[in-house]
Amino acid sequence: IRSRIEPVRTGILGLPPVHHARCLLPLRVAQLLRADPQLVGAVCASFQARDAAGMRAAARLPRFSPRTSELVFTRVAFSRCMYAQLVAQKFLPPGDSGFDISKANLRDRSALSIGAKLTFGMELLCLVPDAAVAEQSERPADMAAASSDQGALQVAGLLDREDDRRWQRFISVLEGRSFFRGELPGSELHTRFLREAERAYLSEPPRRSGVPWRESRTSQALQLLADSERLPAPREFASDASTLPPDDSTSWMALSEEELEKTLRGHAAAAESSESGDRPAPTDRAAADGDADREAERLRREAERLGEVARSVGDFVGARAGHQRGEG
DSSP: OHHHHHHHHHTTTSOOSEEEEEEEEEHHHHHHHHHOTTHHHHHHHHHHTOOHHHHHHHTTOTTTOTTTSOEEEEEEEEEHHHHHHHHHOOOOOOGGGSOOGGGSOHHHHHHHHHHHHHHHHHHHHHHHHHHHHHHHHTOHHHHHTTTSHHHHHHHHHHHHOTTOHHHHHHHHHHHHTTTTTTOOTTSHHHHHHHHHHHHHHHSOOOOOOSOHHHHHHHHHHHHHHHOGGGSOOGGGSBSSGGGSOOOOOOGGGGOOHHHHHHHHHHHHHHHHHHHTTTSOOHHHHHHHHHHHHHHHHHHHHHHHHHHHHHHHHHHHHHHHHHHHHHHO
C-alpha cells in the first residue's frame, strides 16, 4: 500500500502534494492563517464536522464577521484532500453572516465561497472553549463535594463499612505502590495521605477530550487573537486578487479512478524496469554463462598444451645433461 500511495504523496505523478488557492477572507482570519498556516487543517476539520447547534452559535460570526472586518485576498495552502473536501461541500452562508456570494463578480466568486467556508470553520473552531467553560461552570458543586461536610461524612461512612470491597481494593493498590511511604496508621502523615486518597476516591474521574489536536489549535488561534503583535500587518494583504499568483491547476480533481489506477501501474512498471536495468535479462545471463564456460574450457586446454611442452623441454634437458656426463 505504501509503495502505491508514495508516488501520489510525493508528487512524482505530477500531482502536487499541496494546492494553493486565493481566498477572500476577513482580515482577522487571513492574519491567523498567515501567522500559523497549520491552522487551516483544524479550520477545515471544524467546518466539515459542523452541526446545527454550532451553526446557530456561529451564524452571525461574532468574532470574524465581514461586516466588522475588511475583506482581503490571501493565498492559502491546502492539502489536496482538504481542498477537495472544501470545494465539494455545498454551503450557502446564512444571511446574517455578511457573506453574499451571489453579489460577487464571477472572478472573485470562487475565492469568496472558499473564504466563507474557512471563516465559518475558524468561528466554529474558536467556539469550542466557550462550550467547555460553560460545561465546567454547570457543575461547580461536584468539584467541592469532597471537601464539604457532606463529603467528609460520606468518607467516614465508607471507612466504617467493611463490605465496601471497591474502597478496600483501592487502598490495597495504593499501599502496593508505597503511597503511604511506610507511615504507621494513625500517624499525622498517614492520616493526611489517607484524606488525599479519600478525596481521590470520591472525585469524578477526569474526562479526556475526544479531539485534543483540534483543541490545541483552538488554543493557538485564541492566543494569536489575544496578542495582535504576533499577527501580520494589514498592509501585507492584498485588496485585489490580481496582485497574487494564480491558483494552482485543479485538473487533478478531474482524474478518474481508472485513470489514476492506470497512471499508478505505469509508474510501478517504470520503476521496476529502472531497478532491473542494471541486471542482465535471463537470456543474457544464459548467454554470458555459456561464453564464460567456453572461455574456461579454452584456457584449460591451453594450460594442458603448455604443460606438455614444459614436460617435453624438461625431458630433453634431462637427457642432454645425462649424455654430457657420460661423455665426460
